[in-house]
Amino acid sequence: MTYEGTLNKMQTELGNPIQYYLVFENSFLNVNQLLGKEIEIIFDGYQCLNCGKQKKIFRQGFCYDCFYSSPAVGDWIMKPELSTAHLGIADRDLDYESRVQLQPHIVYFASSSEVKVGVTRNTQVPTRWIDQGAEQALAIVEVPNRYLAGITEVALKNHFADKTNWRKMLTNDILEVDLIEEKKKVLELLPNEARDFFDIDAFQVAPLIYPVLQYPKKIASLSLDKTASYRGTLTGIKGQYLIFEDGTVFNVRGNEGYKVRISV
Structure with missing residues (x-):
């Protein structure tokens, strides 16, 4: 199954453990259900969270022009x-x-x-x-x-x-x-x-209790600008990060405004 859309920070629900959701334009995904499963993240481009234009993201999900003009930043x-x-x-x-x-x-x-x-x-x-x-x-x-x-x-x-x-x-x-x-x-x-x-x-x-099956000893951050496609087994979610079995971590909030496909 494939989910696609523009990344916003994961929505959360307090619980034991905390529940995480990725919400896209036409679908949403309870990320907790992916623990222990192999998933693929594919980078498809950019979409500014403010103006909606397909312009390169500068910071916090905003293109350069919006970052220096919007009151939200x-x-x-x-x-x-x-x-x-x-x-x-x-x-x-x-x-x-x-x-x-x-x-x-x-x-x-x-x-x-x-x-x-x-x-x-x-x-x-x-x-x-x-x-x-x-x-x-x-x-x-x-x-x-x-x-x-x-x-x-x-x-x-x-x-x-x-x-x-x-x-x-x-x-x-x-x-x-x-x-x-x-x-x-x-x-x-x-x-x-x-x-x-x-x-x-x-x-x-x-x-606060997070849905983590195991913590890595060493970590490496996934950059969609450098790695357009990544596949790995999800072993935890903490903060706004996805944690994978090989020590790769993906900062969802740090990639707001990035258009992705997530295949399960």
Whole structure:
């Protein structure tokens, strides 16, 4: 059976284990059902997720022109502290930015390689944690807008990592930590604007269980730009990665906007 379409990040459903879905224009696929099976991924071209044109993808599923014009990929996405909608100041589109920035955001700890600090809208919990391959996560504070979350993250980045080591995450080389104990350390580190939102008892640790039959000892990343066709046996799904028996890993989110055929 063959499924074809343009890659978007896998949709997820919290469960034991987490369920993963690839959703295409005219079909969808529960990826968990492919565990232990041989599949083939064939690269068929590009389609920008914003304009829909068949133009080479630049970053995050967008062509070059859309990446530098769409409000969905402004600098404040990766750097929440640059958010300005709370001041009524636009970056690219104030209406869009107000809808996204002026809603409750969570600053959190996640354990996906070591302890890292991150930011997400509260509506993206636990999706954001799953996408990062976190083994467990714990909210630190919930604040009313993205700017406050951003300056809180910046303050904590001086003491905690803010990026996941994806190689350690995919080989399950995870540092065991007590996130509640880590959270107890942060009150004095928070900016004054965020301290009133801190409550040590407000949130619980969320454990996350991934559908992985076996973890590889060494990994090699599959690039569709370099390898237009790959066949292998799927042995796991974690974060937004497919893990194969030979140690090949494929970052679905990193290949958004790529048109593929997946044969089972």
